[in-house]
Amino acid sequence: MVQGAANWNTEQTQEWLQNYVDDWVAFYRKHTSDGEVASYIPILKEANKDHLGISILGKNGMAIRSGDVGIPFTIQSISKVISFIVACMERGVGYMLDRVDVEPTGEAFNSIMHLEMKKPEKPFNPLVNAGAITVTSMLEGRTSDEKLEPIFHLLEHILGYRPALNVDVYESERDSSMRNRAIGYYLLEIGFLESDLNITLETYFKQCSIEVTVDDLARIGMIIANDGEDPDSKEEIIPRQVTRIAKALMLTCGMYDASGKFATYVGIPAKSGVSGGIIAIAPPRVREEELPFINGCGIGVYGPALDDKGNSIAGIRLLRHIAKQWDLSIF
Numbered sequence: 001m002v003q004g005a006a007n008w009n010t011e012q013t014q015e016w017l018q019n020y021v022d023d024w025v026a027f028y029r030k031h032t033s034d035g036e037v038a039s040y041i042p043i044l045k046e047a048n049k050d051h052l053g054i055s056i057l058g059k060n061g062m063a064i065r066s067g068d069v070g071i072p073f074t075i076q077s078i079s080k081v082i083s084f085i086v087a088c089m090e091r092g093v094g095y096m097l098d099r100v101d102v103e104p105t106g107e108a109f110n111s112i113m114h115l116e117m118k119k120p121e122k123p124f125n126p127l128v129n130a131g132a133i134t135v136t137s138m139l140e141g142r143t144s145d146e147k148l149e150p151i152f153h154l155l156e157h158i159l160g161y162r163p164a165l166n167v168d169v170y171e172s173e174r175d176s177s178m179r180n181r182a183i184g185y186y187l188l189e190i191g192f193l194e195s196d197l198n199i200t201l202e203t204y205f206k207q208c209s210i211e212v213t214v215d216d217l218a219r220i221g222m223i224i225a226n227d228g229e230d231p232d233s234k235e236e237i238i239p240r241q242v243t244r245i246a247k248a249l250m251l252t253c254g255m256y257d258a259s260g261k262f263a264t265y266v267g268i269p270a271k272s273g274v275s276g277g278i279i280a281i282a283p284p285r286v287r288e289e290e291l292p293f294i295n296g297c298g299i300g301v302y303g304p305a306l307d308d309k310g311n312s313i314a315g316i317r318l319l320r321h322i323a324k325q326w327d328l329s330i331f
């Protein structure tokens with residue numbers, strides 16, 4: 001664990017932490033060679049496997065950024081957290097929890113098998129594809145643009161700019177994602193969808209194709225770490241109750257069938273996406289000693305080389321290292 005400084009918010013300690021993070025990023029960048037970029041969405045194959053970047057943003061504005069931080073990438077499955085939050089804000093938490101469960105599956109993110117075998121009354125959780133497609137069907141609006149607008153609006157509110165939709169990635173997924181269509185048809189058959197299937201899938205593919213950077217993920221994470229409140233303006237951007245559920249879901253289901261290991265070895269809520277992004281949320285901690293980012297922080301990671309579960313391989317290892325060094329675990 002990093003020790004030795006009484007106050008972690010001085011410029012000197014920020015520089016000190018920056019040097020550490022720069023070293024860690026340089027070290028874990030070598031681990032990208034152990035993974036592969038996603039290829040089932042054809043355009044994602046074009047990502048540079050060696051990239052690794054991280055952005056950490058504290059509640060007090062302290063920011064550490066290192067590695068390939070400027071590269072935009074599509075948010076992919078991290079959008080599942082945002083669409084769930086927006087659906088809860090539109091429909092109410094009770095409505096959503098009556099229709100989507102909050103239990104981990106232990107299966108791959110795009111599994112259909114579980115639904116068929118267990119015949120649940122509702123999809124297992126909003127962070128796997130079946131649950132996320134169901135959530136998307138519950139967003140208000142008749143067209144995909146109408147459904148997406150509140151998602152863009154929330155992101156713009158948090159980020160201060162309106163993120164772009166990457167049309168090439170959207171079209172690539174739309175034209176190739178037979179598995180998600182199969183999940184969609186299955187959900188339609190068992191009566192879980194609340195909107196037209198084609199509009200739901202179009203909305204889902206588009207929400208996955210919103211472009212972000214690690215800085216954006218860090219800022220979204222910081223707001224969620226702060227229970228949905230902007231620490232500067234004190235404005236409530238997301239209701240606290242919704243951020244609580246989002247964090248619980250991320251901790252238990254956010255890294256798919258590697259969520260248990262991530263909770264054990266890293267110990268903070270996180271959500272990954274198949275383009276190589278991870279959002280991680282370190283809530284405020286209470287400890288005897290001063291620790292970096294003790295008041296909580298949001299972390300954005302980008303590393304498109306993935307492990308066999310679809311999570312950024314170097315990104316997870318980097319987060320694990322930082323969490324250990326800075327005692328970020330909530331447990």
Ligand SMILES: NC(=O)CC[C@H](N)C(=O)O
Pocket residue numbers: 076077078109110129173180208272273274275310
């Ligand atoms: N794990 C992911 O990021 C999956 C998202 C991707 N758009 C899909 O549905 O297949």
